[in-house]
Amino acid sequence: MERNKPIGVFDSGIGGLTVVKRLASVLPNESIIYFGDTARVPYGSKSNATVVEYSIENTNFLLHKNVKAVVVACNTASSIAIPELRKRFDVPIIGMIEPGSQMAVNQTRNGKIGVIGTRATITNQAYSKSIKILNEKIRVYEKACPLFVPLAEEGWINHKATYEVAEEYLKELREEEIDTLVLGCTHYPILAAVIQEVIGCKVQLIDSGVASSEIVKKEISRIGLESDSNVQGNISYYVSDIPTKFKEVAGLFLGNPVEEVHKVEIEELVSLHSAK
Structure with a gap:
């Protein structure tokens, strides 16, 4: 049956697992196929x-796995590729930007929202534009934090280097007295404890993966x-x-241990795209 098809999720790496974890919590009977373009x-x-x-190739791959919906669990891809x-594709495509923006607008008390993300997400002002559509009076302060992704990919969750990088990145946002911080990359919740400690306990962290789920x-x-x-449900x-x-x-x-992970060749992704 159509309704028992899996949900497809893709990200550039491990970051989308933050979305998978939340999806499995709110939709425990749904099967999920996750693709990380590591x-x-x-x-x-x-x-x-x-x-x-890349986003088209990833979506084609998931559709060949017979998914019923695709979650773009990558803020960079969400900010750039969702319209295309x-x-x-004629399946539901759910991104990160709009859900995360709405949650941030709902949570802020002083109207000062910080956004951290990759260079592409920040350069495109994806969250800033989305938040301003919801409430033009809110002030948005954005900061690119490109080193957070490789730190998360390495599993340096509580490493000294991660604290030092976070301190350097977040000091400007602290000075702006934001009360809400959007984790504008699905890798960043992996480092949430470090980010929270550095930015301060009074600042609410917004996980766009939670909102999108x-x-x-x-x-x-x-x-x-x-x-x-x-x-x-099963997770592949x-x-x-x-x-x-x-x-x-x-x-x-x-x-929990992840027992089985399947490797997909880049050539396979490209060939699926070319066949369309």
């Missing part, structure tokens, strides 16, 4: 055209595609590079 991480330093191309994906739940229910299974993992590091960091973050 051979081409990070997306934040790539051109817009390249990010769109929605134009090309609620949107996924509403959307598949709205179109009648929620699973009617009464058993826990695919990556485009050697799975060893992914398994190690994924198990650490998810709290």
Whole structure:
């Protein structure tokens, strides 16, 4: 049945696991297929055209796995590729930007919101534009934090270097007295404890993956595609590079060992795109 097809999720690396973890919590009976494009991480330093191309390839791959919806669990891809994906594909495509922006607007008390993300997300002002549409009076302070992605990919969750990098990145936002900080990259919740300690306990962290998971739940229910299974869904993992590091960091973050990760060749992704 259509409703028992899996939900597809893709990201440039391990960051999208923060979304998978939340999806599995709010939709426990849904199966999930996750693709991490670990051979081409990070997306934040790539051109817009390249990010769109990779996103199309990733979506094609997931659709060949017979998914019923695609979650773009990458803020860079969400900020650049969503319009093209929605134009090309006839399944629900859910991104990170709008849900995260709405949650931030709902949570702020003093109207000062910080946003951290990759260079591409910040350069495109994706969150700033989205937040201003919701409430033009809110002041938005954005900061690119490109080193957070490789730190998360390495699993340096409580490493001294991570604290030092966070201190350097976040000092300007502290000075602006923000009360809400959007983690504008799905890798960043992996480093949430460090970010919270450095930015201060009074600042509320917004995880766009949490917000987007609620949107996924509403959307598949709205179109009648929620699973009617009464058993826990399965999660399958695919990556485009050697799975060893992914398994190690994924198990650490998810709290459970990830036993099986399938490697996908880049040539396969490209050929699926070319066949369209």
